[in-house]
Amino acid sequence: MILMKDIVRDPNPVLRKQSKRVQFPLSKKDQKLAKDMMQYLEVSQDPKLCKRYGLRAGVGLAAPQVNVSELMAAVLVPDDNDDPHHPQFKAVIINPLIIANSVQRGAMTEGEGCLSVDKDIPGLVHRADRITLQYQDMTGKKHIVRLKNYPAIVCQHEIDHLHGTLFYDHINMKDRFAKQGDEVLFS
Numbered sequence: 110m111i112l113m114k115d116i117v118r119d120p121n122p123v124l125r126k127q128s129k130r131v132q133f134p135l136s137k138k139d140q141k142l143a144k145d146m147m148q149y150l151e152v153s154q155d156p157k158l159c160k161r162y163g164l165r166a167g168v169g170l171a172a173p174q175v176n177v178s179e180l181m182a183a184v185l186v187p188d189d190n191d192d193p194h195h196p197q198f199k200a201v202i203i204n205p206l207i208i209a210n211s212v213q214r215g216a217m218t219e220g221e222g223c224l225s226v227d228k229d230i231p232g233l234v235h236r237a238d239r240i241t242l243q244y245q246d247m248t249g250k251k252h253i254v255r256l257k258n259y260p261a262i263v264c265q266h267e268i269d270h271l272h273g274t275l276f277y278d279h280i281n282m283k284d285r286f287a288k289q290g291d292e293v294l295f296s
């Protein structure tokens with residue numbers, strides 16, 4: 110089970126590396142990693158279990174955050190009324206590729222957080238409001254999905270991790286809450 114002690118923290122250089130492609134069929138190690146990362150998200154989103162294991166809640170987790178430089182991340186975006194049985198987007202995304210970005214930009218009003226960044230860094234993290242995401246699932250099957258708003262933001266945050274980018278790299282440090290043109294803000 111992944112615990113906070115297993116999460117790599119900035120400025121560990123592994124968070125700034127480019128991850129490597131994952132080969133199929135998945136090795137036993139990669140299968141366990143994928144399952145453990147999704148399990149972390151599920152446990153962290155259950156208030157009782159989250160407290161019991163001393164976790165920080167998360168809606169995504171990328172392999173470099175547990176010291177594995179591979180193109181793999183787990184995403185579990187709960188639905189609005191927090192019904193655990195109907196998440197907005199739940200997937201282990203392997204060898205993900207953003208194949209289209211909307212011109213429309215979006216950002217979360219309250220900014221973003223990261224398990225690998227221990228301090229809160231306020232500011233708007235400007236991203237594409239909608240993306241077309243191509244990824245392989247654990248069987249190697251290729252998926253192409255169109256995402257918008259929160260699921261799109263989370264996938265961009267995770268895919269950034271795979272390429273050595275952290276959320277605060279996108280914040281305008283001279284004016285942290287300056288909007289970018291007509292970007293969509295949402296909480």
Ligand SMILES: O=CN(O)CCNC(=O)c1cccc(Cl)c1Cl
Nearest residue numbers: 167168169221222223224263266
């Ligand atoms: O890389 C994943 N994490 O660091 C997990 C912790 N952060 C979050 O759950 C989180 C919080 C707010 C906005 C976004 Cl986009 C994300 Cl991803």
Ligand code: NI
Nearest residue numbers: 222223224225
């Ligand atoms: Ni993160």
